Amino acid sequence: MIRIAALRHQVLAIPTLTLDEGYTAVIGPNGSGKSTFLSLLAGLALPAAGEILIDDRLPRGVEVGWVAEFPDQSLLFTRVYDEVAGPSRFAHLSCAEVERRVEAVAALVGIESLLPRTFRDLSGGERALVALATALSSRPELLVLDEFDSHLDAETAGRVGEALAASGARYCVRCTQDMETAAAADTVLYLQGGRVRHAGPPDQVFSALKETCFYPYSRRVRDAGRL
Numbered sequence: 001m002i003r004i005a006a007l008r009h010q011v012l013a014i015p016t017l018t019l020d021e022g023y024t025a026v027i028g029p030n031g032s033g034k035s036t037f038l039s040l041l042a043g044l045a046l047p048a049a050g051e052i053l054i055d056d057r058l059p060r061g062v063e064v065g066w067v068a069e070f071p072d073q074s075l076l077f078t079r080v081y082d083e084v085a086g087p088s089r090f091a092h093l094s095c096a097e098v099e100r101r102v103e104a105v106a107a108l109v110g111i112e113s114l115l116p117r118t119f120r121d122l123s124g125g126e127r128a129l130v131a132l133a134t135a136l137s138s139r140p141e142l143l144v145l146d147e148f149d150s151h152l153d154a155e156t157a158g159r160v161g162e163a164l165a166a167s168g169a170r171y172c173v174r175c176t177q178d179m180e181t182a183a184a185a186d187t188v189l190y191l192q193g194g195r196v197r198h199a200g201p202p203d204q205v206f207s208a209l210k211e212t213c214f215y216p217y218s219r220r221v222r223d224a225g226r227l
């Protein structure tokens with residue numbers, strides 16, 4: 001379980017919050033604190049006050065996989081294979097194990113054909129998939145995805161959903177502007193002005209957002225069919 005207590009950082013103020021294992025979608029208006037929240041969870045930033053514990057450990061004591069909104073900005077290598085192999089090589093795994101991990105995550109995410117390519121020649125969606133494979137290669141307990149899906153077509157997004165489910169990560173916390181993706185989560189967190197306004201199962205949270213642009217289109221269609 002992820003436990004958050006008396007958390008304050010920049011715009012964020014979360015007195016208390018717990019998140020169960022599984023997929024949590026973080027949604028909310030621009031500037032509501034979603035990326036700030038994710039960077040604290042991933043241990044990229046330390047909170048000004050308060051605490052985040054992931055199974056009783058600080059974020060920096062947990063194996064975290066992080067995918068940023070713009071993967072180019074955290075790119076380390078030119079060749080896709082080297083980028084995906086990076087975390088395993090930094091962990092001083094054997095060459096054979098590095099190769100096994102690269103092949104396994106490439107197959108999981110469906111990027112085998114991209115491995116010999118140069119990262120800067122890839123499309124936006126392909127870059128996002130490479131970044132996801134790189135994050136998964138360290139076999140993270142917690143996977144944190146910050147709007148990485150904005151370039152993905154519906155079919156690829158569906159494949160990513162399957163890869164995430166099969167990844168073995170106990171927690172996946174994902175910020176998205178795609179409410180259909182959010183509706184597939186176990187838990188939805190709606191932030192506004194740095195505060196958690198709603199948290200719970202998708203049905204509960206979205207029923208509170210019916211009059212907003214955050215209400216999923218599929219639910220609007222479903223509701224209209226019931227009239």
Ligand SMILES: Nc1ncnc2c1ncn2[C@@H]1O[C@H](COP(=O)(O)OP(=O)(O)OP(=O)(O)O)[C@@H](O)[C@H]1O
Nearest residue numbers: 010011012028029030031032033034035036037191
């Ligand atoms: N280093 C910083 N110092 C002070 N304020 C910051 C800092 N970084 C971000 N902010 C502010 O905190 C607020 C929340 O930013 P954040 O990026 O977390 O929002 P977001 O919900 O992810 O937004 P978006 O949907 O636009 O990506 C914004 O008003 C932003 O300007």
